[in-house]
Amino acid sequence: MHPILHGKRLIAFDLDGTLIDSVPDLAAALKRTLGELELAVPDEHQVREWVGNGAPVLVERALTWAAGQPPKAHLQARAFEGFMQHYGAAPNALTRLYPKVKNALEALHQAGFTLVLITNKPERFIAPILEHFGLKDWFALCLGGDTLAEKKPSPMPLLHAADRFGFAPHECLMVGDSRHDIGAGKAAGFATLALPYGYNHGDPIELSQPDVLLPTLGELYEAASA
CATH class of the missing domain: 3.40.50.1000 (HAD superfamily/HAD-like)
Structure with missing residues (x-):
């Protein structure tokens, strides 16, 4: 051994x-979430550098990147709910x-x-x-x-x-x-x-x-x- x-x-x-x-599916879910909020969407390479601390932190990092500042609590909550729905619907597609x-x-x-x-x-x-x-x-x-x-x-x-x-x-x-x-x-x-x-x-x-x-x-x- x-x-x-x-x-x-x-x-x-x-x-x-x-x-x-799992980044391709995580990135796809983030793109849908941020797009629905009319925010800029990241590419897969950017998402790879955000993964590792759990879903809430992943969403927070994406929102901070898209808006240029840390998100307010209501936006974080709305985005997290959307991300969980999108990712949960297709966690294995890619x-x-x-x-x-x-x-x-x-x-x-x-x-x-x-x-x-x-x-x-x-x-x-x-x-x-x-x-x-x-x-x-x-x-x-x-x-x-x-x-x-x-x-x-x-x-x-x-x-x-x-x-x-x-x-x-x-x-x-x-x-x-x-x-x-x-x-x-x-x-x-x-x-x-x-x-x-x-x-x-x-x-x-x-x-x-x-x-x-x-x-x-x-x-x-x-x-x-x-």
Whole structure:
């Protein structure tokens, strides 16, 4: 096995930017929302730099960009409601799995690791996405950004997952694509593994100093299968 897996029993995965590229659908929902408000609409590249802190922050960043100033509460509430409706209507139309994700998850599950999903995406969207891609059965627990009182970069969701299954933090690994994932993992006492292809607000994920950086999840798959 890859050395990062030695002594590990639980592997926590981020979702957006780690397992799936969801930005095309997020961007489409934002464009419809801002268009209805008669505001400028962003391109997909801009949206990629806004993802990572949950839906309310994503909408706030888009409104700030479009209006040139932070939104007032009533506009934020109206835009968030519209975004949730648009995204909820088609969360999988343009979203795709990253390479080797399905094989890696299947291999790690068969190798006996407990797999959990810890994302800042609202909980209501998790099940439809996992079911669409055939990933649901491999996760023993799924936590969204609104499941608990705090979300990443807080360590709370990670520690909740470890406690749920009776594992110590040193027996756990956090896998993600952003500084929020790596920061949460370090704060929780998890080992951390970063992937470079996701969303990290335009900064190289190496700056977060993860324990391991891999180009794809295929390396973990191959390690788990060895």
